[in-house]
Amino acid sequence: DQQVKQNSPSLSVQEGRISILNCDYTNSMFDYFLWYKKYPAEGPTFLISISSIKDKNEDGRFTVFLNKSAKHLSLHIVPSQPGDSAVYFCAASGGAGDYKLSFGAGTTVTVRA
């Protein structure tokens, strides 16, 4: 049973514009959320995270928004750059010492020049 869902398998965006990636979750026990970026045949790279006590976290071009009541989070990348073309995974942890991560299926982002 997929507890973390990324319903958009792909996203195409023009260079310089904003990329918005969405993620929904079903487990109300999830307490900590992370975004990872992955290139083919490589391991995921940690991008940004957010605790459930916050609704926004920003790091450079990346901002993650959390709407706990809707069980929804999003990643904004602005401005999008060609190097951002990759697969982005949303992940969630149960918190309280549960360090396992549940991953979404991923969204492939293509940044067009």
Next chain:
Amino acid sequence: GAVVSQHPSWVICKSGTSVKIECRSLDFQATTMFWYRQFPKQSLMLMATSNEGSKATYEQGVEKDKFLINHASLTLSTLTVTSAHPEDSSFYICSARRGGGGYEQYFGPGTRLTVT
């Protein structure tokens, strides 16, 4: 910081043989390491969680006797695929969590296993 390496990056083996994959945290101590498997165009599937000095905890459906995990030190975990079969061919990725750190896991580059 937070660099994780994996070795080998790819391996081809014959059916029935065993393969060992190493995962090392290079610049931090990892109290917990995780092993994942990724099928083409799919998400990462957690196979097991290992804490240094204790037995690994396997996810439901993962055969512990087939996928042997050893977390011998704070910087090294190994995954041994025993009696490999073609259906074990996959991309195996490890991750590590810093001791005393948060929930972030830092991933290795992955190992492509092909069983012929």
